[in-house]
Amino acid sequence: MKPEEVLQEVADQTRVCTRCKLHHSRKNAVPGVGNPYTKVMFIGEGPGFHENEQGLPFVGAAGKFLDELLGDAGLAREGVFITNVVKCRPPGNRDPEAEELNACKPYLERQIAAVNPDVIVTLGRVSMGYFIDNGKISAIHGRDFWAHGRMVVPMYHPAAALHQPALRGVVKEDFSKLPALIGKAQKARHNSVEVQEVQHDLPVQEPGDDDSAEQLSLF
Ligand code: URA
DSSP states (O other), X not given: OOHHHHHHHHHHHHHTOOSSTHHHHOSSOOOOEEOTTOSEEEEESOOOHHHHHHTOSSOSHHHHHHHHHHHHTTOOGGGSEEEESSSSOOGXXXXXXXXXXXXXXXXXXXXXXXXXXXXXXXXXXXXXXXXXXXXOHHHHXXXXXXXXXXXXXXXXXXXXXXXXXGGHHHHHXXXXXXXXXXXXXXXXXXXXXXXHHHOTTSOOXXXXXXXXXXXXXXX
């Protein structure tokens, strides 16, 4: 199946999903949108009020700021893929519960496998926690980690910067580092593929083993 076909299938499944209680209160599932062939995937927490109304991710105030941040990174919304760890709105915008995260996990896993991005950017604490165990966002925001052969960059949630103006400059600076990190991730993955293709009998060096990136667990 082509990436766009997998993404369409996942989207169709989320719209009729009853795997957790969030389906009771959803108006629209929000599977995610974007370029199936992008190098960078942005993963937020879960749909809010406007997203639930429209079935699209990051269309409220935080989404407007995300568009600005993407611009700071030289990226456009249409060029990347944007989704959330849970596809249905948690009532009152509460944090998704472990059971809900688990129920939605197969959808996110299929989306990641289909898009196969070089870089995953997590937006906020919940999304970061999905990929990085025991991470502290204030300590690790804007830094690159390697997990299961992929670069993960935890960012503050755009909404956090709207609520705490002091974070605004920090988030903007973190996003401005993305082009360099994407380049680094692509180079590392490319080198890793070459090593695998040329030296079948030698242990393969993981991307990031030779630089400052840190190895953390994924999922
Ligand atoms: N916040 C999120 O985490 N995701 C959205 O889609 C909107 C707001």
